[in-house]
Amino acid sequence: MSEINNITEENKKSLNFIEVIVEKDLAEGKNDRRIQTRFPPEPNGYLHIGHAKAICIDFGIAQKYGGICNLRFDDTNPVKEDVEYVDSIMEDIKWLGYEWGNVYYASDYFPRLWDFAVELIKKGKAYIDEQSAEEIARQKGTPTQAGTESPFRNRPVEESLSLFQKMNTGEIEEGKMVLRAKIDMASSNMHFRDPIIYRVINHPHHRTGTTWKAYPMYDFAHGESDYFEGVTHSICTLEFVVHRPLYDWFIEELRTDGYRPNQYEFNRLNLTYTVMSKRKLLQLVKENLVTGWDDPRMPTICGYRRRGYTPESIHKFIDKIGYTKYDGVIDVSLLEYAVREDLNAKAPRISAVLDPVKLIITNYPEGKVEMMEAINNPEDESMGSHEIEFTKELYIEREDFMEDAPKKFFRMTPGQEVRLKNAYIVKCTGCKKDENGIIQEIYAEYDPMTRSGMPESNRKVKGTLHWVSAEYNIQAEVRLYDRLFNVENPNEDKDKDFRELLNPDSLKVLTNCRMEKFVVTAKAYDNFQFQRLGYFNVDPDSKSGKLIFNRTVSLKDSWSKIVKNEN
């Protein structure tokens, strides 16, 4: 107990509103001071960054206050669900670093939910409606107009009871019959206008097979499942606020003791340049517009994982955005900042050249090879160093050279000294062009006294270039992955086909690069001609050593601005 108090003292100022509620409940001794949450995904798709926010609060609350968080699959609609999704969801939660107490399935509660439904019928609080979906919808009214009662609303209890049995035997066709709670067709809350709680679905369930024909609806299953499990704090997103009175209504009908779960809602995550709708993400996968749920451009947990994001970076991001009831849109640059911050400390650096042009050190001996030491990570000495070969002929990035450069161009241009990283200071003496004016070779002279580590190497030069030996290098296919969408808010215009807003396919470049095995940083270019620094991530699914250029964690494109200003 004292431990909990200490935690709360320390974090008092940064408590989010859910934590405030939990602490108040704890202080009041609610539910015997027990804290239990649940993460309840429907297994109908892969988890995305929005789910990460829910996961962090569900598991985080349990962790922080000494409670447990269970994983529950809300599998009440067999048509959309699949074990593939169950497996991926578990994998992604584990990758984020969380452990659930138990794994539950709403489908485990089908018998108890059935009994509860029968009880409601017997109490006269539920009835079988034999109208069509259209008729029921029509009678529902609108938010500003009361609904009208179904002609079946007051049928005898026994009749409903026997029809309900038939709903589950297969003799009732889909859509011919539903079970409805009898509440209030004139309620200002649409969810109270005799909500449907059971419907017939003739589709095998991924866990219960063909045992059931009648399946409970979300509203009838969720709160009840919370109650069965002993959940104390049922945390979900804002769109369920209007469901809460119904959640409470069912709980009151169901509960037999002092305990009851309570629902609390927080704001869903919206990110610029990002579509989070599962339906749309599924569409991208099905239409092969991406390579799969784990395509590095996807906002899925596994997509980010393949892209090189760490679990820690996701946590940092979620910590920064907080939990409130305000519906906003978070700038994706905050996510990118969190990733850079984390990767900057961890990522080993290597040099790479994506668009090579030959640089010849004219006064360097033919055939000579020197081994240069390159620090793996300037932020972390313990990561050591690696050696790279320096030779007379090198490759540098084509855009690291300009024949007629503006003043603020700090890289290679005739007459200007630059440093070749980890090697010598060189001075450009000229270049050779073909008939079209395309640069073929660049010439420079090196100063032998300026090798890294020697006293002369401390001379100040404005630019430092990455380079690769023309003789000793490794070629790899590099993919430049951009943001999936090229507009700030692809959700804005709902009538527009969101697929039109997709960025064109990733750019594939054959390049010379020298690389270490894992996550590395390197100088590179994106396909918008902005020089950037970015993080490479070796695609773990690729045996051929492909690199994924992590464009969205790329750094400031200051060079592009310099050019704009100068011209």
Add this chain to the structure above:
RNA sequence: UGUCCCAUGGUGUAGUGGUAGCACAUCUGAUUUUGGUUCAGCCAGCCUAGGUUCGAGUCCUGGUGGGACAACCA
């Protein structure tokens, strides 16, 4: 012509009724063998009108603006 939720710099978030902080983004400067990092700094905010109060971002009321709700989805 309904019910419910929400409103603090460009963005996101803190603020027991008592000096409105923080982060991202932008911009400026310093350091730097990554135009990265790091450091310093600039710019910029309580939707509105009343009320309660010695004192309101905070409490109350009315506006205004945004969002949710009319699936046999979750």
